[in-house]
Amino acid sequence: METLQAKNFNLKSTIESGQLFRYSSGSDGSYRVVAGDSIVNLRQEGDKLEFESSNDFDVESFLGLRHSYSGIVKSIRKDEKIAAAIKSHHGLRILEQGLWECTASFICSSFSNIPRIRRCIENIATAFGEPIGFEGLSAFSFPQPHQISSFQRLEKCGLGYRAKYLFETAMIFASGSGEFSQRNLxxxxxxxxxxxxxxxxxxxxxxxxxxxxxxxxxxxxxxVDVWVKRAMLGSYGMEINAFAAGRKPNERIIAGFARSYFGKYAGYAQQFIYHNSRTSGKLPSALVT
Incomplete structure (x- = not known):
């Protein structure tokens, strides 16, 4: 195991906050994450993060450990409500995931729940990925776009109507045009x-x-989905109605209010609000962002 200093970091809140679907947890607080073609074992003890991976995996980047966390939290701590959520989940980070796998995962997430999404993603990896192993652990890599070569096989992965969307998107990514590269975006x-x-x-x-x-x-x-909308209206209903200026507060207006109110790190505020609502029992625990 290698060790990193991980001040202001909460492994549990970060992994379990609905950003990521391919992970499992151990009774000792450890996590196994499968990302791309890597298996990564993680365990936190205070400000120290122990990790090992099957290949040269950039753990610091993936877990958002290079973010200016104190400044981010200070910038979004606008009121007592968000301050309470930050306190409950201090150290929650925004992950930096691979673009294609993240895109495919959230196409699978549409109008679904976390257990089903996780099953679908594992089915896709098993059907199209490559076997990978590390320290006695085995899994399948998440397939590259060109590897998703059969719509009929994809249909059997449990995606329902989403299979068509994912297959067409995979073909666009596989075209090699570069317009959907992280660098270009x-x-x-x-x-x-x-x-x-x-x-x-x-x-x-x-x-x-x-x-x-x-x-x-x-x-x-x-x-913003129906659950984030509910949480936001419950906490900031008066402010959102004022921002809406007579319009019905829909998802677009709520997101616009959030960017105006929380600023350039509004996405961090979203994760604190959403994860705090889930873990406090205000939202069903199986739902996805």
């Missing part, structure tokens, strides 16, 4: 990057924001 504004993602089959506003937040470094992205 990060050169765009948030609005332009979101518009680009919403051109993909099966990618609406919420899914696009999840991808931009969890894999592209657009921390102003604020994914």
């Amino acid at each position: 990060r050169s765009l504004s948030y609005a332009d990057a979101k518009e680009k993602f919403m051109e993909l089959p099966g990618v609406g506003s919420k899914v696009a924001d999840c991808i931009l937040l969890f894999s592209c470094g657009f921390y102003e992205a604020f994914p």
Whole structure:
């Protein structure tokens, strides 16, 4: 095991906050994450993070440990409500995931729940990925876009109507044009990057924001589904209604309010609000962002 200093980091809150689906936990507080073609074992003791991986995996980058955490938290701590959520889950980080795997995962997430999403993603990996092993552990890599070569096999992975969207998106990514590379997307504004993602089959506003937040470094992205909408209206209903200026507060207006109120790290606020609502019993624990 290698060791990293991990001040202001909460492994449990980060892994279990709905950003990631391919993980398992141990009774000792450890986690096994499968990301791309890597198996990563993680365990936290105070400010120390122990880890080992099957290949040269950048744990610091993946877990968001290079983020200026104190400054981020200070910038979004606007009131007692968000301050309480931050206190409950201090150390929660935004992950930096691989773009294709994150895109595919959140296409699978549309109108679903976490247990089903996890099953679908594992089915896809088993059907199209490569066997990988590490320290007696075995798994399948998440397939590259070109490896998802059979729509009939994909249909058997339990995605339902999402199979068509994922297959078509895989073909777009596999074309090699580069327009959906992280490098290209990060050169765009948030609005332009979101518009680009919403051109993909099966990618609406919420899914696009999840991808931009969890894999592209657009921390102003604020994914809103029915559950985040409920949590936001419960905590900031008066402020959102004032921001809406007579319009009905829909998902777009709530996200706009959040970016205006919390600023350029609104996505961090979203994760604190969402995860705190789930773990406090205000939202069903199986739901996804």
